[in-house]
Amino acid sequence: MRVPGYWRNMSFLYRLAGWKCVHCGAFHHYKPVVCRRCRSKEFAQVELPGSGRLIAYTVVRSPPKEFERCAPYAIGLIELEDGTKILSQLTDFKENELRDDIRVEAVFRRVRINGEQGIIEYGYKFRPALSQS
Numbered sequence: 001m002r003v004p005g006y007w008r009n010m011s012f013l014y015r016l017a018g019w020k021c022v023h024c025g026a027f028h029h030y031k032p033v034v035c036r037r038c039r040s041k042e043f044a045q046v047e048l049p050g051s052g053r054l055i056a057y058t059v060v061r062s063p064p065k066e067f068e069r070c071a072p073y074a075i076g077l078i079e080l081e082d083g084t085k086i087l088s089q090l091t092d093f094k095e096n097e098l099r100d101d102i103r104v105e106a107v108f109r110r111v112r113i114n115g116e117q118g119i120i121e122y123g124y125k126f127r128p129a130l131s132q133s
């Protein structure tokens with residue numbers, strides 16, 4: 001994500017918010033022209049719940065250049081309490097803690113350092129919830 005992309009995603013990164021299709025409920029990080037799932041043009045701004053469960057995850061060992069310093073890192077597909085599914089980087093876990101279906105919660109973390117401009121980018125990542133009940 002270069003700087004323009006980063007700013008475009010600010011409401012998602014800082015508030016865990018985005019746009020939900022009024023017709024089919026698909027979640028979009030920023031307001032699209034048409035829904036990628038149903039082509040509807042009606043969207044409502046939503047704030048997402050900060051917790052959910054991990055549906056699936058993958059550990060990235062050979063990342064794109066801009067994320068090299070973070071490797072290895074884990075990306076999870078998360079289903080939030082309201083049913084919204086999002087992809088997010090995972091953090092604060094021990095490798096043996098990651099399993100499908102564990103509860104996860106959002107935390108605010110440094111996402112990466114943008115090498116060219118030296119900008120430190122912050123945003124949400126998800127970690128295993130302290131309470132797994």
Ligand SMILES: [Zn+2]
Nearest residue numbers: 021024035038
């Ligand atoms: Zn839709």
